[in-house]
Amino acid sequence: xxxxxxxxxxxxxxxxxxxxxxxxxxxxxxxxxxxxxxxxxxxxxxxxxxxxxxxxxxxxxxxxxxxxxxxxxxxxxxxxxxxxxxxxxxxxxxxxxxxxxxxxxxxxxxxxxxxxxxxxxxxxxxxxxxxxxxxxxxxxxxxxxxxxxxxxxxxxxxxxxxxxxxxxxxxxxxxxxxxxxxxxxxxxxxxxxxxxxxxxxxxxxxxxxxxxxxxxxxxxxxxxxxxxxxxxxxxxxxxxxxxxxxxxxxxxxxxxxxxxxxxxxxxxxxxxxxxxxxxxxxxxxxxxxxxxxxxxxxxxxxxxxxxxxxxxxxxxxxxxxxxxxxxxxxxxxxxxxxxxxxxxxxxxxxxxxxxxxxxxxxxxxxxxxxxxxxxxxxxxxxxxxxxxxxxxxxxxxxxxxxxxxxxxxxxxxxxxxxxxxxxxxxxxxxxxxxxxxxxxxxxxxxxxxxxxxxxxxxxxxxxxxxxxx
Numbered sequence: 001x002x003x004x005x006x007x008x009x010x011x012x013x014x015x016x017x018x019x020x021x022x023x024x025x026x027x028x029x030x031x032x033x034x035x036x037x038x039x040x041x042x043x044x045x046x047x048x049x050x051x052x053x054x055x056x057x058x059x060x061x062x063x064x065x066x067x068x069x070x071x072x073x074x075x076x077x078x079x080x081x082x083x084x085x086x087x088x089x090x091x092x093x094x095x096x097x098x099x100x101x102x103x104x105x106x107x108x109x110x111x112x113x114x115x116x117x118x119x120x121x122x123x124x125x126x127x128x129x130x131x132x133x134x135x136x137x138x139x140x141x142x143x144x145x146x147x148x149x150x151x152x153x154x155x156x157x158x159x160x161x162x163x164x165x166x167x168x169x170x171x172x173x174x175x176x177x178x179x180x181x182x183x184x185x186x187x188x189x190x191x192x193x194x195x196x197x198x199x200x201x202x203x204x205x206x207x208x209x210x211x212x213x214x215x216x217x218x219x220x221x222x223x224x225x226x227x228x229x230x231x232x233x234x235x236x237x238x239x240x241x242x243x244x245x246x247x248x249x250x251x252x253x254x255x256x257x258x259x260x261x262x263x264x265x266x267x268x269x270x271x272x273x274x275x276x277x278x279x280x281x282x283x284x285x286x287x288x289x290x291x292x293x294x295x296x297x298x299x300x301x302x303x304x305x306x307x308x309x310x311x312x313x314x315x316x317x318x319x320x321x322x323x324x325x326x327x328x329x330x331x332x333x334x335x336x337x338x339x340x341x342x343x344x345x346x347x348x349x350x351x352x353x354x355x356x357x358x359x360x361x362x363x364x365x366x367x368x369x370x371x372x373x374x375x376x377x378x379x380x381x382x383x384x385x386x387x388x389x390x391x392x393x394x395x396x397x398x399x400x401x402x403x404x405x406x407x408x409x410x411x412x413x414x415x416x417x418x419x420x421x422x423x424x425x426x427x428x429x430x431x432x433x434x435x436x437x438x439x440x441x442x443x444x445x446x447x448x449x450x451x452x453x454x455x456x457x458x459x460x461x462x463x464x465x466x467x468x469x
Contacts (some may be wrong), residue, residue, distance in 0.1 A: 017085075020322070025329050026087045027075060032122035033091050033115070034062050039218040040110055040198060047208045049108045058106060061098040065091065087119070088112055109210070111202035113232045113320040120327070121193050122219070124241050127335040128190040129466065131245070132183060134342035136462050139179050141349035143455050146172040150452075151445070152356040153430045154269065155363045160261070162366040165430035168354060169452055170443040176455050178251040183462055185247060189240035196221040200231035203319040232319040235309065238327050242306040245338040246299075252345050253299035256292035259352065263289060269359035273351035276344075291344055298337050305330035363430045367395045369405050372433035376424045390417050405429075 012020075038059050045055040068074050075090075084090040096103035146169035156166040196219060199205065199212040205228040212224045225231040262270035272289055280286035308330045312323055363369075370391050377387035394416060398404070408416075410425035427433045438444030441451075 020085065020325075022086045022325055022328070023075070023084050023090055025332060027090070028328075028332050029087050029116075029119040029123055030069065030091070031066065032119040033087050034066050035122060035219065036115065036118045036198065037091060037095075037106060038062050039215050041106060042218060043198070043210045043215050044105065044108060046211055046214065047109075049105060049208070054102055054105070057099055057102065058095065061095055061103075062091075064098060065094045068094075086112075088115055109201070109206045109208040110198070111200075111232075113202050114197045114200045116324075117197040117200075117231060117234070118219075120331070121195065121197070121221075121237065124193045124237065124331065124335075125190060127331075127339075128186055128193060128241065128244075130339055131248070131335070131342065132186055132190075132462075132466050134339055134346070135179055135183050135186070135248070136459060136466065138342050138346040138349065139176055139183075139455075139459055139462070141346045142172050142176050142179070143452065143459065145349050145352065146176075146452060146455075149354045149356055150449075151431075152354055152359060153363055153434065154354075154359040155366065155368055156443075162362065162368050164371055165363045165368050165434055166443040167434060167445065167448050168356075168359070170448045173448070173451055173455060175251065175255050178254075179248075180458065182244065182248045182251060186241075186244040187465070189237070189244045191222065192240050193237045194222040195225055195237070196223065197225045197231040200225060200228035203229050203232045229319045233316070235313055235324060235327055238331055239306070239309060239313070241331065242302075242309055242334055245334045246303050246306045248338055249299040249302045249341060252341050253296045255345065256295040259348070260289045260292050260296070267362070269355045269362055271353045271355060272348070273353070275351050276348045291348055295341050295344060298341055302334045302337055305334040360430065364406055365404055367398070367405060369428055369430055369433045370395055372427045372436060373420075373424055375436070376421075376427055377419050380419070380421060382419050387419070390419060393417075 041050060041055050041058045041062075044050045045052060050058065084093060092103055092106060095106060149168045152168035153165050154168050154171060155162040156164045156171065196212065196216040198215050198219075199210045201207070216222075216224050225234075259270055259272070261267060263272050272287070272292075274287075276289075276291040277287050278290045280288065309327055312326045316323060373394070374384065374387040374391045377390065378384045382390075394408075394413075397416070398408070405428040408425065408428060410420075410422045413420035413425050427436070434443050435445060438447050440447065
């Protein structure tokens with residue numbers, strides 16, 4: 001079925017029909033199209049195109065069509081399969097099968113340009129809610145993982161070299177903060193998605209005096225588009241969604257890389273469970289972090305979808321162009337991959353375990369406390385430049401002699417340089433050194449305990465926000 005044709009003497013070639021047909025992928029908009037069409041039928045009644053009985057008949061038919069979704073033959077092998085251009089013509093054909101010629105009224109005063117914009121917005125609103133829910137679940141899993149080892153000290157890295165000791169919960173909460181920004185970013189994108197374009201027509205606004213606010217309320221959207229040309233051309237909301245999804249995947253890929261590295265034999269203080277790893281077809285001893293590698297790999301796939309739509313939109317003239325048909329597959333796949341990746345990351349977070357003793361040993365064997373020593377000297381009045389030089393020489397001497405920080409006594413430190421005090425010797429213990437870092441946002445034990453409580457409170461607020469009507 002087609003929504004056009006009167007101006008043409010012949011039909012399109014089969015090659016063009018096959019090339020332009022989108023039902024194979026835009027069928028994902030099926031329920032959004034039904035919901036939008038039901039709202040539009042009520043708008044048509046308000047302007048007198050449909051009477052009350054006709055409107056009820058059409059709305060009832062749409063409900064019946066929705067119930068057919070579970071039929072395995074609904075799309076495949078259905079009468080007319082191969083002739084529908086897209087989900088919109090498919091739905092109208094299904095409507096005509098139920099209500100006959102009355103179905104031809106449903107498109108009065110409506111363009112597919114505004115229709116597809118609405119369908120996509122309704123789909124992305126649900127997709128955003130699904131991702132927000134999965135973000136919340138992963139954040140909850142991270143908080144639980146942080147609380148599992150509240151006092152564990154691990155090495156913090158810069159340049160992938162051991163740098164300073166931090167508490168395990170402090171490290172885990174760093175990813176919580178990334179995901180919290182993702183939650184905020186996606187919520188903002190959802191706000192820009194949640195706008196009603198019906199009544200915009202093809203580009204100039206409808207010739208019928210539709211009550212656009214009534215349609216907005218019917219569809220439970222937050223606002224009405226302000227300019228009909230912009231409504232036809234706009235895919236910024238789709239880019240917002242893709243950027244939010246890409247940033248989520250960026251953060252998941254960084255977490256995946258961390259945990260791949262920390263669980264290697266060379267690091268060895270993070271343990272991945274059998275439930276999220278796999279073996280080798282040749283090497284019996286292998287336990288591979290495939291779940292995390294797939295997370296890392298899928299990030300590039302989602303980034304590609306963002307780039308794809310950016311390039312599609314580049315230099316498009318106003319207003320609608322058929323190029324915009326290419327917005328859907330990137331959006332659909334980005335949502336699916338991001339949703340699955342969030343769930344996979346949650347399962348990994350639920351199953352991962354820490355070897356606190358090995359993590360602490362990794363810190364103690366390095367000179368991760370060097371900064372703490374230098375800062376202690378600075379607190380005692382030594383210029384930081386001098387303190388930096390003294391501690392650097394201490395590290396050099398220790399490295400040559402094969403001495404760890406804990407091999408130094410207070411007397412030995414004082415003999416090395418009189419600036420070193422008993423307090424400085426205490427800071428050779430990583431567990432003691434971190435107690436000086438009680439600045440807000442730091443890794444001090446009291447600060448981290450408060451941060452964990454605050455994270456749980458923020459999670460509660462996120463869940464409440466998502467549950468709000």
